[in-house]
């Protein structure tokens with residue numbers, strides 16, 4: 001009997017630019033299967049997703065849905081065929097309740113298409129889908145109150161209410177900690193049982209091994225190897241994808257710790273208090289914690305982006321950080337998000353232009369950020385248009401961190417530097433970071449990756465519920481202790 005595939009690509013090719021082509025892609029997805037796409041940055045994973053979703057139509061080859069040739073010329077054709085893309089950092093409306101976000105653009109109505117929005121039915125359906133996924137999220141809560149993991153689960157629930165049978169997940173667990181990832185994997189496992197299938201792009205090879213039934217390796221627009229996940233272990237996968245021996249990934253020189261560069265005493269700010277921590281020259285500290293643990297707030301506060309209390313000493317001297325410009329001038333650099341980067345740059349420009357860094361100018365910046373995020377959220381619902389200037393997901397993150405690392409500073413606060421970044425690019429970032437340490441800088445490295453924390457970092461500090469829950473040298477801490485401290489944060 002012929003095997004039944006939900007989705008099949010036969011020899012799909014597409015010219016994306018003068019330099020990049022998708023070439024002869026063959027891929028088949030069965031009901032209940034999870035198929036992972038792995039490969040270096042810019043190997044073509046996202047373009048393959050865009051091609052499946054009808055953003056790029058194939059120049060040659062065939063796409064079949066349920067064994068029948070399908071014409072998918074745009075995203076609404078894709079949705080009609082049961083295909084749904086859950087993008088990385090899916091934008092949602094923070095002020096709207098979860099259930100309204102779930103149905104945004106596809107509202108259930110009383111009567112025909114033009115009838116009144118049926119909130120009760122939407123609420124009911126939302127509860128039903130969450131139950132089915134075995135997740136406990138309050139459908140009436142404002143979206144903005146959700147953790148990253150809950151947002152990701154809601155994005156998947158949105159795919160289900162839109163009747164997605166083939167769900168494409170782009171880096172689904174970036175920024176999630178171990179227990180949050182587990183919730184996501186459990187939800188995927190439940191949905192597999194119902195016969196839904198997943199295509200997943202991930203740079204996290206442990207994740208790929210945990211969830212995938214089949215793994216395809218992409219290289220320069222082609223699938224160069226496709227095999228059942230059981231044929232790989234982590235080492236083999238790293239070698240197959242990157243041609244790198246896995247034991248070399250975290251190699252770095254480890255000089256003696258130098259003098260104390262940064263000292264926090266009873267440091268407090270939005271969502272955190274009583275944080276006392278010391279960073280030494282030549283050392284990198286992994287800064288970990290679940291969603292809402294306060295770790296990002298600590299870093300942003302040190303960069304002058306929030307109001308703070310307590311004491312900060314830089315190279316032995318007491319430091320007030322009322323604004324981003326004071327942090328920059330003192331030698332504290334932050335790499336977190338493009339919005340933060342812009343706010344810091346605007347603070348510098350305002351001061352350089354002779355304006356005082358007043359709260360009014362900061363409010364103007366906040367209003368601009370708000371408009372930008374509304375624009376982005378709206379943009380996402382008409383999304384998936386090919387962009388003029390295209391930078392791949394992983395490269396954008398890496399460039400942000402690299403820009404920060406090129407600045408002269410005593411302290412570097414680097415948030416999730418390697419999220420969505422492939423292993424060779426990670427190794428380059430580790431190499432650049434090591435150069436900063438050799439120059440005597442201290443680095444706070446925010447990460448959700450426990451292998452990276454233990455492999456790369458000298459010290460590990462964990463935030464929980466706005467407090468420092470654990471801190472010590474990586475050599476003196478156990479994985480279990482760190483995981484337990486983080487896990488408690490995710491409760």
Ligand SMILES: Nc1ncnc2c1ncn2[C@@H]1O[C@H](COP(=O)(O)OP(=O)(O)OP(=O)(O)O)[C@@H](O)[C@H]1O
Nearest residue numbers: 017020041042043044045046047386390392393394
């Ligand atoms: N709209 C576009 N216009 C021009 N070039 C594009 C476009 N979209 C993608 N590309 C190019 O196609 C190549 C593959 O990019 P793609 O985003 O698919 O890689 P990826 O494997 O998903 O990377 P990453 O892991 O960094 O997210 C890159 O060289 C990229 O610059």
